[in-house]
Amino acid sequence: MKIIDGTIASPLGFSADGLHAGFKKKKLDFGWIVSEKPASVAGVYTTNKVIAAPLVLTRQSVQKTGQMQAIVVNSGVANSCTGIQGMEDAQTMQAWTAEKLQIDPDLVGVASTGVIGDLMPMDTLKSGLEKLVVNGNSEDFAKAILTTDTMTKTITVQETFGKDTVTMSGVAKGSGMIHPNMATMLAFITCDAVISSEVLQTALSELVETTFNQITVDGDTSTNDMVLVLANGCTLNQPIELGTPEYDSFKAMLACVMEDLAKKIAQDGEGATKLIAVEVTGAPNALDARMMAKSVVGSSLVKTAAFGEDPNWGRILAAVGYAGVDVPVDNIDISLGGLPVMLASSPVSFDDEEMHDILQEGQLTIKVDLHAGKASGKAWGCDLSYDYVKINSLYRT
DSSP states (O other), rough: EESSSSSOOOSSSSSEEEOSSSSSSSOOOEEEEEEEEEEEEEEEEOOOOOHHHHHHHHHHHHHHHHHHHEEEEEEEEEOOOOOHHHHHHHHHHHHHHHHHHHOOOOGEEEEEEEEETOOOOHHHHOOOOOOOOOOHHHHHHHHHHSSSSOEEEEEEEEEETTTTTEEEEEEEEEEOOOOOOOOEEEEEEEESOOOOOOHHHHHHHHTTTTTTTGGEEESSSOOOOOOEEEOOSSSSOOOOOOOOOHHHHHHHHHHHHHHHHHHHHHHHHOOOEEEEEEEEEEEESSOOOHHHHHHHHHOOOHHHHTTTTTTOOOHHHHHTTTSSOOOOOOOOOEEEETHHHHTEEEEEEOHHHHHHHHTTEEEEEEEOSSSSSSSSEEEEOOOHHHHHHHHHHTTOO
């Protein structure tokens, strides 16, 4: 498998476009992904009990058809907590897109991100839709789905299956309200492999637990979080089946794309200055390891210590202790950026200058060894800065 330059439209048979419709004042805010034929589809959605209308509608369509040919997305207005009118607007968004593409409405996924509680400006939606084109500027799609993000998040990978080359691309947005438990983040993945919706869903559901569900920025699970994967079968490879070497290769591609996007979302947290990566080893089982890693990376005290470049390992140990994992705590090792700060649950001295250099880097890696088993788990997040408060206190204004 290799990583190449590309866009969400790099896999065969896909195109995309993005533009400024007017949901936001100046930035790009509207776009779509289109497949030349119906694609197998798999999805995971927010676990928040309050679910935005576009997600409700898209999930219904996925369950009904098991296929998707287009995804239309706006940013700036979330169409969440908007009642009956919000659902009607989402349905209209789906219907208008289907009419323009001359396809069945249930083959259209809809997604919205932005301010919660505002009704969708339908005139803006209609005029924007009239301007979208098939085979448009696919790089602009990645920009059009952003809200408070500071950068686009994309990746494209390729793998050889027999004589055929399969391409997979991913694009995501997410900066705040990031605490998925599939669980504002959106991610879309396209692929030209031949694979059924059922097999695709199996791979996605398994991998989301170790990727998107292992990131946190601020502990808030959005009402609009969704991941959709489309595979249109435009390559000539044989159908990918469970339990085969081809499935293992496909799953490795999907894992690479999802983990890369997850890390980029965590790194681009609102006001963030550094990525925090936590790895827990020596756990009784993988779930315990993941829970503990996410407890550490989600700790506000750990996040603020990272921002302040303070090697306060006591906060890490405290987060280990309240993670809800029943493991012995008398033989724990902790290191920051590879430099040990605790061995066998006892503090160790370290070089202050070396630690200072580590904490100034753009990524802080925290490792916790429990010495209580053979399982491991990872999680990703970011530091918590003054700018996070500024951004979110002024989000609507």
